[in-house]
Amino acid sequence: MAVKTLTINGEQYSAQEGESILSVARQHHIPIPTLCHLEGLSTVGACRLCVVQVEGSPKLLPACTTKVEEGMVVTTSNTKLDKYRRMIVALLASEGNHVCAVCVANNHCELQDLAYQVGLVRVRYPYLYPDKKLDATHKEYVMDHNRCVLCTRCVRVCDEVEGAHVWDVAGRGINCEIVSGLNDNWGNSQTCTECGKCVMVCPTGALFEKGVTVSEMEKKKGFLKYIITARQKKEWVSISND
Amino acid sequence: MSDTIIKPKVATVWLGGCSGCHMSFLDLDERLLELADKIQLVFSPIADVKVFPQDVDITLVEGAVTNDENEEMAHTIRKNSRYVLSFGDCATTGNVTAMRNRFTEKELIDRSYRELSDICNSVPNDFTLIAKLREQATPLHHVIRVDAFLHGCPPTPDEIWFAMNELLQGRIPIFNTQFLRYG
Numbered sequence: 001m002a003v004k005t006l007t008i009n010g011e012q013y014s015a016q017e018g019e020s021i022l023s024v025a026r027q028h029h030i031p032i033p034t035l036c037h038l039e040g041l042s043t044v045g046a047c048r049l050c051v052v053q054v055e056g057s058p059k060l061l062p063a064c065t066t067k068v069e070e071g072m073v074v075t076t077s078n079t080k081l082d083k084y085r086r087m088i089v090a091l092l093a094s095e096g097n098h099v100c101a102v103c104v105a106n107n108h109c110e111l112q113d114l115a116y117q118v119g120l121v122r123v124r125y126p127y128l129y130p131d132k133k134l135d136a137t138h139k140e141y142v143m144d145h146n147r148c149v150l151c152t153r154c155v156r157v158c159d160e161v162e163g164a165h166v167w168d169v170a171g172r173g174i175n176c177e178i179v180s181g182l183n184d185n186w187g188n189s190q191t192c193t194e195c196g197k198c199v200m201v202c203p204t205g206a207l208f209e210k211g212v213t214v215s216e217m218e219k220k221k222g223f224l225k226y227i228i229t230a231r232q233k234k235e236w237v238s239i240s241n242d
Numbered sequence: 243m244s245d246t247i248i249k250p251k252v253a254t255v256w257l258g259g260c261s262g263c264h265m266s267f268l269d270l271d272e273r274l275l276e277l278a279d280k281i282q283l284v285f286s287p288i289a290d291v292k293v294f295p296q297d298v299d300i301t302l303v304e305g306a307v308t309n310d311e312n313e314e315m316a317h318t319i320r321k322n323s324r325y326v327l328s329f330g331d332c333a334t335t336g337n338v339t340a341m342r343n344r345f346t347e348k349e350l351i352d353r354s355y356r357e358l359s360d361i362c363n364s365v366p367n368d369f370t371l372i373a374k375l376r377e378q379a380t381p382l383h384h385v386i387r388v389d390a391f392l393h394g395c396p397p398t399p400d401e402i403w404f405a406m407n408e409l410l411q412g413r414i415p416i417f418n419t420q421f422l423r424y425g
């Protein structure tokens with residue numbers, strides 16, 4: 001495969017053709033915040049947190065979906081990018097009902113981590129306090145739409161890795177929501193295998209195990225690497241379950 | 243006579259919060275003595291002062307702005323203070339106090355005074371005596387300008403100590419690196 005040379009934040013890097021900017025940045029420990037992206041799942045470019053500036057492009061481009069090109073000049077952080085990222089996290093916080101102090105995912109939440117990473121000191125937008133539902137009909141798990149950031153990781157892991165395709169996205173704009181089956185209660189799903197993969201990849205406290213209380217829901221994502229390596233390389237290697 | 247050192251005037255205010263942030267302030271323990279040497283506490287739920295004074299240097303505000311009395315107080319605080327600090331998650335995000343925002347005032351009052359009461363089945367109606375709920379509980383900075391934000395539910399004594407010392411040295415404490423956290 002052809003090798004491409006590009007510049008990121010003034011340094012030269014080489015990358016494989018077809019690789020994303022994010023992948024190169026990760027290999028070289030250049031921090032780019034991400035939310036919808038998860039190694040092992042398909043890439044959708046939905047959250048826009050990973051936007052970077054590419055010289056010659058009038059638009060900011062998501063690092064997770066943009067492929068490297070020869071001679072590309074990329075900036076991953078500057079005042080404008082940092083500001084947009086803060087705005088995205090602030091909008092996510094204001095359009096849901098996030099009360100970290102009483103949340104199962106408190107201290108183990110990727111949305112919290114992002115808020116710290118982008119320096120979200122306060123939210124200037126009015127909070128919307130939307131009237132969202134909580135679905136506790138499943139035997140093992142709960143879906144609390146109040147904390148869902150619509151990253152669609154649950155949709156993808158269930159479809160692409162478990163092969164059950166329980167979850168889907170319904171509605172548009174502010175009415176967009178994750179639904180199970182044909183917008184039925186999760187507990188009625190005929191296809192859910194109760195594997196818990198969606199719960200583990202969910203970045204927030206939206207999906208959690210029954211019985212956990214404040215701060216107790218830690219997500220273990222190691223299984224994903226394990227399964228993907230097994231499928232691609234036919235190697236059943238044990239991987240730390242972080 | 244030796245020079246009199248003018249100590250900064252500090253106020254702490256309890257709006258729509260559970261008082262947990264103030265409890266955490268008291269958990270400064272022996273550091274409170276050190277603080278007492280450095281400041282004058284001119285208004286606080288732990289001091290018997292009825293009216294928010296003029297010319298306060300630093301005011302720590304716990305809680306969201308949840309009723310008309312809080313709102314009036316917030317404006318007084320801003321008018322009379324040099325630095326205003328949102329003290330804890332309720333002041334900063336609305337937090338637990340704002341969980342009531344999805345319900346109407348009638349639903350809230352019925353729940354608190356009728357459904358959950360076993361004896362006196364009546365609802366308050368004289369709002370000259372008790373504060374009236376605002377339509378929504380909001381973070382302090384949605385009502386007045388705020389200079390700095392101390393996060394956490396509640397902020398830890400170490401975080402409060404850091405904030406106080408920064409403010410006492412005339413600096414706006416910056417939390418976005420060291421102490422930024424929610425919950």
Ligand code: SF4
Nearest residue numbers: 099100103109204205
């Ligand atoms: S999901 Fe994360 S950001 Fe939302 S309330 Fe829970 S801990 Fe806070």
Ligand code: SF4
Nearest residue numbers: 148149151152154202
């Ligand atoms: S439930 Fe969780 S994983 Fe699914 S879209 Fe919402 S935040 Fe993402």
Ligand code: SF4
Nearest residue numbers: 259260262331332395
């Ligand atoms: S932030 Fe937490 S401790 Fe402080 S008033 Fe609110 S609920 Fe209480």
Ligand code: FES
Nearest residue numbers: 045047048050064
């Ligand atoms: S991580 Fe790239 S768009 Fe979400």
